[in-house]
Amino acid sequence: AGGGSADTWARTFAPYLTKYIPGNPEIVIANRAGAGGLIVANYLQESATRDGLEMGTLQRNNFLAPLLAVEEDVPFDPTKVTHLGSLSREMQVLFTYGPEPMVNTLEEALNTPLILGGTAITEENVTYPMLVNELAGAQFEIISGYGSSDETYLAIERGEVDGRAASYDSTLRGNLERWTNEGLLHIFMQFGFERDPALPEVPTVMEAIGDDPNAASLVRLMLIPQELGRPFVLPQGVPEDRVAALREAFEEAAHDPEFQERVAAFGSSIQLVDGEEIQAMSEEIMATSPEIVERVVGGGGWRSAPGSYQLEAYTDFGMLAAAGDALVIILTPERLGFLCIGVLAGLVIGILPGIGGLTGFALLMPFTFTMEPYSAFAMLLGMASVTATSDTIPAILFGIPGTAASQAVVIEGRPMTERGEAGRALSAAYSASLLGGLFGALILAV
Incomplete structure (x- = not known):
């Protein structure tokens, strides 16, 4: 959607990418909002031209959607598009909003019935808190169905929910940056295998689940998309020479000093993930055993998980x-x-x-x-x-x-x-x- 993270990355990156594509073509940004990014994902897989003239940015949650969306048919398959690369690796965090932290320790976080808001049912801001409920026995009440992140932030400010899950990078810009600077945003858990150097005092989801190896396998499946960051893709079937040229241009643009300075000004950094690595991670996700998928979705799917509720967009808001x-x-x-x-x-x-x-x-x-x-x-x-x-x-x-x-x-x-x-x-x-x-x-x- 316009103004969202994917849109911001695409508009910021486009002027530098065109510098390194042979012929320096003009890149036009066309937003296709909806369904947590699956609208554009399905378009690229099914309808986009196969000549290299159309590319797109995907949401990380799109990669798990075919496995987790039990109640809906998700036709998108991340192995059926051609990956150019990604500009970053992401890390999700859980936070609460208010003048004082609502929880101060891992034990408090797992035993306090916090109300967390979220968007689509397959989005990380919904599935990650559910993961903590399922594997660590947390008591989060998850309200999903908000139409966008901005709507969720408004709900937080109105006091409808206590907080939500978001990428750590997003807490350094926009509304969340303002909350952070004003001391209103309090991160109490991070989703990573180890504590990030930027958050040395914040416990990880791995610490929350303990030493259960089966739980660790589930967590790995759920955290792989974070490694995907902000993936850029082409439709499958683009001629190999054009794919090679676009991948080379993507890597050169990612290392452009001016682009890296501009990204640094946003409080972020470039952590390049090449297309072949994303392709391999996509294949690993889609090759997940049915047993693990069954445990992740719990038979009835995330929608039926205890403590989670799905809003009909706008209806309940009035x-x-x-x-x-x-x-x-x-x-x-x-x-x-x-x-x-x-x-x-x-x-x-x-x-x-x-x-x-x-x-x-x-x-x-x-x-x-x-x-x-x-x-x-x-x-x-x-x-x-x-x-x-x-x-x-x-x-x-x-x-x-x-x-x-x-x-x-x-x-x-x-x-x-x-x-x-x-x-x-x-x-x-x-x-x-x-x-x-x-x-x-x-x-x-x-």
């Missing part, structure tokens, strides 16, 4: 909460700016007879192809919201309807203008439009 989340998303200077641009464009389009909203969409749509999705939607929404208002102006002043919807206004509006009552006619038309809009919104809400 319309007002969803509207509040949307308001938070739109109230940024950049998106408000594009909203204003759309409003101005809509005013002009409505005033010019014969153009109308559909033509306006056609005119503005090409500009949205390389835009961040929320900004693009704001611009189109601004345009559409005023087109049906400004078309009244030529209908009343000149007797020429701006669109078909304003034809009726000509009947009484134009004669009023001829009598010197143009202001009154416009006021009446806009008042009727306001009342009609409010009534329609009320009917939709009910």
Whole structure:
């Protein structure tokens, strides 16, 4: 999704990758959000062109989804795409939010009934806490089904949940960086085989499960995706010479000094994983024995695990909460700016007879192809919201309807203008439009 980690990595890396691809082609970022990254994963596997002109970034959870999604058919198979490489190795952590830590020791963490939020049921921010519940006897209550990480963070700030699982890298930027700097984010467990040097005081999941070898095998399966980091892939079937050229360009771009400096400015670093290594890890995942998979999914799957609940996106939040989340998303200077641009464009389009909203969409749509999705939607929404208002102006002043919807206004509006009552006619038309809009919104809400 636009603005997410995968999108940020792709947009940051693209200018450097194109420098090392023969011919220096322009790279256009096209977001395909949804299903925890499986929308783009399935597209690359099934529909993308096999000429090397389309590549994508996958989510780590996509690699385990075919094994864990018991109640859903996940057609994606990570061995059926060609891996270019990854720019990082990730590590997940569990954290709580608040002025004081909710747990201070490993024993407290396993025995305190914390409420943790999460997104899709196959995402690491859901499966990893469940893993601790299953193998270490923790008492986490896991609320999954939030539409995005941003929605989960809003739920944390509202007090709906106590915390969540997230990559350690993500705690160094954005909202989580602000929480960290303000002393509100408290990491109490890390998902790694050993303690990371950056978190020497934080216990690992391996410490939580003890010396059980069967449990260790399950943990290895679950932690392999962290080694995958942020994988970039091609569709299977791309000619080998093009795959080799793109892999070479990927490695050279990853070592570009300017790119590494830019990544360091984000509080992160490059830990290159080559395509062959990711291909091997994908094959290891898909070759997991049925016995281990059965134990991981527990027969009924993660969804039926005790202490976990699946939200229907937005339904349980209610319309007002969803509207509040949307308001938070739109109230940024950049998106408000594009909203204003759309409003101005809509005013002009409505005033010019014969153009109308559909033509306006056609005119503005090409500009949205390389835009961040929320900004693009704001611009189109601004345009559409005023087109049906400004078309009244030529209908009343000149007797020429701006669109078909304003034809009726000509009947009484134009004669009023001829009598010197143009202001009154416009006021009446806009008042009727306001009342009609409010009534329609009320009917939709009910």
